[in-house]
Amino acid sequence: MDGTEQLVRDIEATPSLLERALKLTGLVTRLFREAGWDLVVVGGSAVEFYTEGAYMSGDIDLCRRTAAPIPLRRAQDLMGQLGATGGPRSWKVAGLFVDVLGLLENEAVTPCRTITTPCGPITIIPPELAVVERTLPAFYPKPDREARNVARKMLTACVRGSTPVDWDEIDRLARLPAYNVAKELASLKKEVTRELNQSA
Amino acid sequence: MSSTKALKTDWTWEEWQQSRAARRAATLRVGPPVTRRKESSSDRRLRAAFKGQRGPNFDSGR
Numbered sequence: 446m447d448g449t450e451q452l453v454r455d456i457e458a459t460p461s462l463l464e465r466a467l468k469l470t471g472l473v474t475r476l477f478r479e480a481g482w483d484l485v486v487v488g489g490s491a492v493e494f495y496t497e498g499a500y501m502s503g504d505i506d507l508c509r510r511t512a513a514p515i516p517l518r519r520a521q522d523l524m525g526q527l528g529a530t531g532g533p534r535s536w537k538v539a540g541l542f543v544d545v546l547g548l549l550e551n552e553a554v555t556p557c558r559t560i561t562t563p564c565g566p567i568t569i570i571p572p573e574l575a576v577v578e579r580t581l582p583a584f585y586p587k588p589d590r591e592a593r594n595v596a597r598k599m600l601t602a603c604v605r606g607s608t609p610v611d612w613d614e615i616d617r618l619a620r621l622p623a624y625n626v627a628k629e630l631a632s633l634k635k636e637v638t639r640e641l642n643q644s645a
Numbered sequence: 646m647s648s649t650k651a652l653k654t655d656w657t658w659e660e661w662q663q664s665r666a667a668r669r670a671a672t673l674r675v676g677p678p679v680t681r682r683k684e685s686s687s688d689r690r691l692r693a694a695f696k697g698q699r700g701p702n703f704d705s706g707r
Binding site for chain 2: 460461462463464465489495496497498499500501502503504535537540541542555556557558559560561562563591594595597598601602605607608609610611637640641644
């Protein structure tokens with residue numbers, strides 16, 4: 446068994462879903478970085494990282510920060526090194542799905558966050574962006590309880606400081622025409638702050 | 646921006662692990678313990694792979 450195969454087996458045996466996902470992302474990120482592409486965690490895994498809210502599903506969504514597209518054959522060969530099956534944009538490996546979606550759309554000016562996993566460093570979209578992105582579907586196209594719960598958890602982690610954020614940047618993003626949820630976000634923030642104070 | 650310089654943006658694995666419980670405790674105060682979506686466009690492959698669920702179970706210690 447070679448080193449990579451052993452790592453994949455170790456990842457597969459990791460009991461915590463989020464830890465497993467982050468370690469696998471570390472391995473995938475390292476492979477693609479060595480090949481010339483930087484990847485960023487987006488979607489449910491990013492929300493899970495920031496909230497511990499039991500939100501993520503069995504897939505990891507990654508976008509590339511490098512402008513150059515990844516040739517599908519190259520991606521197949523890279524993921525093949527991990528024993529992944531499927532493709533050419535979504536693979537199964539270590540008991541999880543890994544999706545490499547496309548170029549990252551990130552309006553935030555605050556930095557992406559990084560964590561150095563045992564399998565290598567990974568990059569995650571800024572929580573400021575995640576908060577605003579999760580607030581949008583909580584209210585539009587119509588109020589959605591599931592989405593609201595997730596937005597509330599994102600805001601709570603930020604309000605409590607367990608996920609440190611730049612509130613000015615959140616406000617700026619929320620005011621952008623692309624989101625236009627400043628009022629809704631402020632109201633939700635007030636709501637969770639009040640609840641946190643009441644239960645303190 | 647007012648506070649970017651003070652923001653913590655990089656975690657070691659150990660720092661992150663130590664911070665997990667506090668984050669989980671905070672978010673548990675404002676919503677259900679599990680917020681996983683009930684459905685998405687990936688349902689077919691997820692449910693086929695995870696015994697009818699949309700993903701594996703979360704931590705046993707949760």
